[in-house]
Amino acid sequence: MPKQINVALIGNPNTGKTSVFNHLTGLNQQVGNYPGITVEKKEGICKLPRGLKAHILDLPGTYSLNASSLDENIVIELLLNKNDKDYPDVAVVVSDVENLKRNLLLFTQIKDLGIPTILAINMADRMDRKGISLDIARMEERLKTKIALVSARKKTGIEELKELIINHRQISTEPCVNASTIAPDYFDSLRKAFPNQSLYKLWLVITHDVNFGSLNRNNLDKTSGFKTKEKTDLKRLQQKETIVRYQFINGILKETFTKDISAATDLRSKLDRVLTHQVWGYFIFFGILLLIFQAIYDWSSYPMDLIDSTFAFLGEWSKEILPSGMFTSLISEGIIPGLGGIVIFIPQIAFLFLFISLLEESGYMSRVVFLMDRIMRRFGLSGKSVVPLVSGTACAIPAVMATRNIEDWKERLITILVVPFTTCSARLPVYLIIIALVIPDERFLGIFNLQGITLMLLYMLGFGMSVFSAWILNKILKIKSKTYFVIEMPDYKLPLFKNVAINVVEKTKSFVFGAGKIILAISIILWVLASYGPTEKFDNAEKIVSEQYGESLTPEEFHNHVASIKLENSYIGMMGKGIEPIVRPLGYDWKIGIAIVSSFAAREVFVGTLATIYSVGSDEEKTIKDRMAAETNPILGGPLFNFASGISLLLFYAFAMQCMSTLAIVKRETNSWKWPALQLVLMSGIAYIAAFAAFQILK
Amino acid sequence: MSQTIASLKKGQKGIIKQFSHDDIPLKLLEMGCLPGNEVELVQTAPFRDPMYLNINGSHLAIRKETALLIEIEVVE
Numbered sequence A: 001m002p003k004q005i006n007v008a009l010i011g012n013p014n015t016g017k018t019s020v021f022n023h024l025t026g027l028n029q030q031v032g033n034y035p036g037i038t039v040e041k042k043e044g045i046c047k048l049p050r051g052l053k054a055h056i057l058d059l060p061g062t063y064s065l066n067a068s069s070l071d072e073n074i075v076i077e078l079l080l081n082k083n084d085k086d087y088p089d090v091a092v093v094v095s096d097v098e099n100l101k102r103n104l105l106l107f108t109q110i111k112d113l114g115i116p117t118i119l120a121i122n123m124a125d126r127m128d129r130k131g132i133s134l135d136i137a138r139m140e141e142r143l144k145t146k147i148a149l150v151s152a153r154k155k156t157g158i159e160e161l162k163e164l165i166i167n168h169r170q171i172s173t174e175p176c177v178n179a180s181t182i183a184p185d186y187f188d189s190l191r192k193a194f195p196n197q198s199l200y201k202l203w204l205v206i207t208h209d210v211n212f213g214s215l216n217r218n219n220l221d222k223t224s225g226f227k228t229k230e231k232t233d234l235k236r237l238q239q240k241e242t243i244v245r246y247q248f249i250n251g252i253l254k255e256t257f258t259k260d261i262s263a264a265t266d267l268r269s270k271l272d273r274v275l276t277h278q279v280w281g282y283f284i285f286f287g288i289l290l291l292i293f294q295a296i297y298d299w300s301s302y303p304m305d306l307i308d309s310t311f312a313f314l315g316e317w318s319k320e321i322l323p324s325g326m327f328t329s330l331i332s333e334g335i336i337p338g339l340g341g342i343v344i345f346i347p348q349i350a351f352l353f354l355f356i357s358l359l360e361e362s363g364y365m366s367r368v369v370f371l372m373d374r375i376m377r378r379f380g381l382s383g384k385s386v387v388p389l390v391s392g393t394a395c396a397i398p399a400v401m402a403t404r405n406i407e408d409w410k411e412r413l414i415t416i417l418v419v420p421f422t423t424c425s426a427r428l429p430v431y432l433i434i435i436a437l438v439i440p441d442e443r444f445l446g447i448f449n450l451q452g453i454t455l456m457l458l459y460m461l462g463f464g465m466s467v468f469s470a471w472i473l474n475k476i477l478k479i480k481s482k483t484y485f486v487i488e489m490p491d492y493k494l495p496l497f498k499n500v501a502i503n504v505v506e507k508t509k510s511f512v513f514g515a516g517k518i519i520l521a522i523s524i525i526l527w528v529l530a531s532y533g534p535t536e537k538f539d540n541a542e543k544i545v546s547e548q549y550g551e552s553l554t555p556e557e558f559h560n561h562v563a564s565i566k567l568e569n570s571y572i573g574m575m576g577k578g579i580e581p582i583v584r585p586l587g588y589d590w591k592i593g594i595a596i597v598s599s600f601a602a603r604e605v606f607v608g609t610l611a612t613i614y615s616v617g618s619d620e621e622k623t624i625k626d627r628m629a630a631e632t633n634p635i636l637g638g639p640l641f642n643f644a645s646g647i648s649l650l651l652f653y654a655f656a657m658q659c660m661s662t663l664a665i666v667k668r669e670t671n672s673w674k675w676p677a678l679q680l681v682l683m684s685g686i687a688y689i690a691a692f693a694a695f696q697i698l699k
Numbered sequence B: 001m002s003q004t005i006a007s008l009k010k011g012q013k014g015i016i017k018q019f020s021h022d023d024i025p026l027k028l029l030e031m032g033c034l035p036g037n038e039v040e041l042v043q044t045a046p047f048r049d050p051m052y053l054n055i056n057g058s059h060l061a062i063r064k065e066t067a068l069l070i071e072i073e074v075v076e
Helices: A017-025 A070-080 A097-111 A124-130 A136-143 A158-166 A184-193 A199-207 A217-224 A231-256 A267-275 A280-299 A301-321 A326-343 A346-362 A364-377 A383-391 A396-405 A409-421 A427-438 A450-476 A497-531 A541-549 A555-569 A571-586 A590-598 A605-615 A624-630 A643-655 A660-670 A674-698 B026-030
Strands: A005-011 A029-033 A040-047 A053-058 A090-096 A117-122 A132-134 A147-149 A257-259 A486-488 B013-019 B038-044 B051-055 B058-062 B070-074
Touching: A005 A017, A005 A070, A005 A097, A005 A158, A017 A029, A017 A040, A017 A053, A017 A090, A017 A117, A017 A158, A017 A497, A070 A199, A090 A097, A090 A158, A097 A117, A097 A124, A097 A132, A097 A136, A097 A231, A097 B058, A117 A158, A124 A132, A136 A147, A136 A231, A147 A158, A184 A199, A199 A231, A231 A257, A231 B026, A267 A280, A267 A364, A267 B038, A280 A301, A280 A346, A280 A364, A280 A450, A301 A326, A301 A346, A326 A497, A326 A605, A346 A364, A346 A383, A346 A497, A364 A383, A364 A486, A364 B058, A383 A396, A383 A409, A383 A450, A396 A409, A396 A660, A409 A450, A409 A660, A409 A674, A427 A450, A427 A605, A427 A624, A427 A643, A450 A643, A497 A571, A497 A590, A497 A605, A541 A555, A555 A571, A571 A590, A571 A643, A571 A674, A590 A605, A605 A624, A643 A674, A660 A674
Parallel strands: A005 A053, A005 A090, A090 A117, A117 A147
Antiparallel strands: A029 A040, A040 A053, A132 A257, A486 B058, B013 B038, B013 B070, B038 B051, B051 B058
């Protein structure tokens, strides 16, 4: 069997690199992490003609090889390490025909590393509309490479690209720009010291602080007696290098690229006139946000109700068809409700990622960054914090990772610290069920659903709290850093269905399998703790009930009394009673106490826990909501979930840091336990105080 | 005092002359903001900050504080 061809896909952000990747690999792709860091690693297998295969690695988008972020470091680290198993046999640089000049900068850098490099010019379908024509043959000659004209949107050029990948050995590995002209003497001495290394490679090692296996900057100094320059000198040289590369590119484009401006239709400026307008821009942005929340609440309620009742039915049904015993009860009271607690999230998570990827794919997200930068800066954040804060409404974990493109460390740290306040999707089921219980399903002014408004207020509260705490942190934190802010404003594009669909499926899957495992495990543990007890009271529950009530009870009443005595005397019941004094001032009973403790690992466990606790011993087919509504407060009387305790719970979940995965990711991104510990203590403290105040005032 | 990008009016164009500070982010250069290139101010957010620029067909937004470091010659 012939060896797979290793292909690295490289390109600037917004060039449609991922679309090309999706076309090459189809659904044959997997998303993992690079070892030790949390940068997403996307790879897949591409079937080539004549029975050949290629392993395609979709590297993070980057503007150049002069890395300024973790994501960009990945690219250089791979390209400089010939021993890496993913080291490419051929690199494919994906570029956007309209931004060819800027895209070619990265191309020349990779080409200079001596790797066979194919240039894929994407979005070829826009050439006519923009009046662009290219002299491909001449361009291939000048760049010493092969070019594929691709349109990921129209699915053209992909087969040609595959042919070029097969024939990659025919591509010249000669560099196209001679970087050494920027400082001839310096590069001469470098060449003498390391005669066997590629000059450009050495230059990259010198200008970066990262280690590349055996080659690293300190080594260079020691082994050869070679003196590197001062940092500021190096920086000036890097600037010079960029200029030299652009001169080379301009020369080529002058010969090969023509643009007939009269043929161009300018959708961008028309849309930007409205979407980035100083007044209308903001109206539209908030309108879109409103639409998203309304949609998530309204549209996903149908599949969610269906899922809820399906799982209630499944639990009941499994009880009937399986022989009764411990095993059956584990399935019908432990595993099935636990699974239900995971599956019920799927509609909302899918909707949220749908909207986020639509906004990103269309190019609108950059406009939001532009509009919000000045406002966010007042709170010590950056316009780029808007994307993490909006993604935080899906999940804080990708949101914390999305802060990487914030150049300024202080702004980035503050964003990381406050992101967990935004209403993530794991809070949603808690909110939804509590809102359904304590807020009337009525309309306000005849249009707005009261429950929908409450949900929106909770989202605004989360957002407000993150901005407020950012403002405080900005005053307190004494970090000096040089700020700068550059963001590309890409062209507007119609989102590609395939990209959006793959993104939604990918994110939902990672939630279901990632968080799902924890939830399922906790559900089973809870069931065990609720089904066994250490005392005699637990074992003799039947006897106690019949002694107390005699023959006066119906079989159903008898069963319920037994179940409640058992639950109270089970391990979990005892734990719950233990923490009851702490949660009682907030309006909760010991069952809610258990749910809060078990949801420390992940908020979404809350509903699953209550589902498990309330279904232990319950015989009827009922949804979780019905069971919760039937609970009464043992001390105050009346329903346990009333307005006061409901609001108190909502506030508790709005503020509390109940997510171990987020703490872990913050530790990894800030490289210190100090920041996650601060988050945990402060957020949970605020949550307790807010919940306490709400219940005491409202009760 | 020489003019900088920050002094452009909306729709006005200029040619980038030089950077008044060595600490100009390399990323800006890589994105096409180089001496000799034409720059147009496309749009500004409220308080003229950030500024949305078109530099030789490359569209990007920078903050006013950075715009102040880029000296230009106004052409129209």
